[in-house]
Amino acid sequence: MEAATPTADVVVVGGGLAGICAAIAAAEKGASVVVLDRAYGGGASAISGGIVYAGGGTRHQREAGYGDVDSPDNMFRYLREEVGDAADEATVRRFCDESVARMEWLESYGVLFGGPLCPFKTSYPKPEYGLFFSGNEKSHPYASLATPAPRGHRTNGKGSGGLGYTGRNLWQPLFDSALKLGVKFEPASRVEALITHDSQVKGVRYRSLNKSAGRWSTFLYRWFSATAKEYEQGFRPMARVLESVADRIWRRGAKQKTLESRAVILAAGGFIMNKSMIRELCPNAVGLATLGTAGDDGSGIQLGQSVGAAVSHTDRVSAWRFIYAPQAFLEGVIVSPSGERIAAEDKYGATICGSMITHAGGKGYLILDSAQWNKVKDTLTDQTHGLWKTLVRYLIHFGHKKAETLKDLARSFDIAPGTMYETIKAYNDAITNKQPDPERKLDYRSPIVAAPFYGIDISVKDSGILLVPAITLGGLRVDGASGVVLKEANGDGETIPGLYAAGRNAVGICSNNYVTGLSLADCVFSGKRAGENAGLYSSGSSP
Template identity: 70%
Template sequence: MLISSPPEDVIVVGGGLAGICAAIAAVEKGASSVTVLDRHCGGGASAISGGIVYAGGGTRTQREAGYGEDTADNMFRYLREEVDFAAVDEETLRRFCDESVARMEWLESHGAKFGGPLCPYRTSYPKPEYGLLYTGSEKAYPYCEKATPAPRGHRTNGKGSGAMKYTGGDLWRPLFESALKMGVKFQPATRVQAFIRDDVDGHVKGVVYRCFYHSTGLRAKLYKWFAETGKEYEPHLRPLARLLNGVAELIWKYGAKHVTSLESRAVILAAGGFIRNKSMLQESCPNAAGLATHGTSTTGDDGSGIKLGQSAGGAVSHLDRVSGWRFMYAPEAFLEGVIVGPGGERVGPEDHYGAAVCGNMIQHSGGKGYLILDSTQWSKVKSNVDEQTHSLWRMLVRYLLAFGHKKATTLEALAMSFKIDPGKLKYTVKEYNDAIANKQPDPVRKQDQYRSPIVSPPFYGIDISIRDDGLMMVPAITLGGLRVDGRSGMVLNQAGQPPPRLYAAGRTAAGVCSNNYVTGLSLADCVFSGKRAGEHAAHSLPEVRDSRPREALPVSTYNDLPSVL
């Protein structure tokens, strides 16, 4: 059955952080009717993320923590080096940095809460009492020579959810509630299948989607429960998540038969990335082999938003870029060791961000890596576990210290147990120690605060090689997407021209973190690109709007939606 409704001003496809920010911004700029269509019941991957937003330039949280001297230009100089060759021009990156403080204030005006002291140690999983942290490679070479290091990871205040206490839901939820209060209509359990195209010039003027006939019916409620519960367990209980998602998919297959066309004056695609689409990964990201295509992603990250944009002539960019994370901190003392490949050579600086460490292993050692420490460093790690870790990460570290390592009285014996070249490992460690003793720079330029000699037996090793399952899996996200105009967020075609009325945001678009990623940068880009698209879409609306009576979609509140966030 195909039912037509009067045109909306703006339709947003995807109800994660980027989509909700787009909807709010559109209403603020004058759009009188905004509808968000989401395949589950909102949140997306953002809601099961760590809830860390990358921001700088002297935010309130930075000022309160004593780092208010950070400037937008300083942030720009760091990010220009970090995200080099991203799909954004210098003007867009400067705008991203210049507006960073204002965006944080905007988030807070819609209910998001930030604040708290600086975390005194290196981690991507801070304890709840900390609200600010270093999340990238700001202190590492060569970044520290390009810009003054400053902490820019703003952790959302909240209780969090799941075994890792992810606070992404505490960021998304108040924004979602704010959007509903502003009159944004939300349609859950909905999958957009195609665009409505203008018969004359072919521009996008709406969507065709499939949903449950009654969004409050039993089948819809069961679908939402299984889908949302499955999403909750994605980061840490993959088999259970797979089972729950499978049941949700069966309910959808046999229960969702209601097809609706909805016209609009602008469409914003914010439907996530494509880490769950195996065929797209095999075609575009050969480097994704061995990485876990789950973790902080959902079944919605199947590339459907990107493919929709391509169906309207949209071009893509950076689809070959994927970010996998091998974190070896906290405790920080892990960074005092050396990471070597099977040949015994170091694969890169140990103090770089976890995605860079993972990338170095892929590029230089076939995805293999081994962390080598001596007994002094090992003891330091053990003494800092309770102070610097919590929840599931603490359990992982305790597993590594108890069972997940190898031990030997000599470096040669340790090398043999891992099938590492023993002579080369001994030379690598000697070179590392000699540089410390002679007060010379580290051979791969690791910073002094993470350097200590590897001299005291017994010696310890942990296999940190890339794998896609188990306790030591390497989670990943895709970074590329639809090419968009830097000023508006409109999707660009192969000729660099925007198809009228079509926008993309979040991981559906190739944005600030399309080349490299550090913790918090994707959520920050979701806010930036979503807000940009919503504002421009509303600003570009025709002055004369349809005056026909409007058949309103059901308006839900967050409490109406079965969810475990």
């Protein structure tokens, strides 16, 4: 007698933050849920900074004195500008309106946030701080659209990696909670096809490395894949070697399986690790370093496309060139090889990098005078920590050029000396004449006049100590209200019944512009949305 095919109400493809949030939300609706993950959970979320972008009056904002400053409407006015056409107005409003409740939802499942507001501008706060301005809130033109409020909420707990990132402290309690709710987790599993019937998605075909492959095979696969993830942050060549070994072990022992379900949620990450997709869809990212795990290979997006799903914003990436902390770096000026100013220096790191790639061929140079340079050295200990402190020390001792005149400094970098001199003169004259900088807030300015002068090459690099990491932002188009995947059609909003997408498998809140914490916040938002609606769909109710 032939064995019955295993079934579940909801299958989630990917066990990162979006996938686990989707699993919890579906389980809350009473659905039986199985999560399939190519490794052992966590994805890129577990090696991330653990920052969740939230506002509208969170408990942590109130404790920092911003409870009456921020509101859902104030948050919306800022995010509407950042999000652009990546999400419709109703979706962005919902994201803002439910932000406080989502933070409470995370905390109800054991995620810990808290700590005082960071008093200086930083790309990632020191461990003692729990809240910071993580985006462009104080920058032009955003500060004129909405009252600036800090919305970067840092997950509490011991960090991992040289930067002390706390992403695992965000993912782990949610994963543990999902298991307690009855969610089944099947690791070492890669989905190869979606099962369809009458144009509806009804399950998955996949290969999995289970006990039949032998105890040593499963142990070694887990060890190599987990160790590779640990090296992703600091030593990517080693991570690639370990991933290759893990892949060979998996391919030798994985067995074909089928799992039928009433709904499937794709939450398998972006495609930054898929070189062919990068070359085809976003060639500007070819010269950038990859930030993610082996699972960010685009397989989830390709699964959706295999059943006719539409994609969007696949040309969008987020690449970071942070020039702070220390905050004193912001008092300098960033110029292109032509000597012209590239962008406002107080903008978010991905915003600066985007301008550098678009307008200067990926090349840029930060110019400071000796007073600003000394201020950087004086504030190094107070404003930096971990690997970032080591990086800044490298810049101070080795990674810069120095000259007695601005024109000599320009020549050492092969920057047009006359144009750079005029650019900095205009910057200084505006300060002397108490004129507003057209791009920047006054409190980050100081004149560049004291010799010697210093320059740092902040150009885009894909390797070395000053590499520029990147993630992909686009994916499958989804309905903003439910997260159900849309068909590749004539824009009529036709859906693929039974198929949902979340996280970086889907076009979402951060798919146009990224600021720190927005992708993780969107993983929670889109994962929860997909799980709730897939749970209703699997029960026979209208999602």
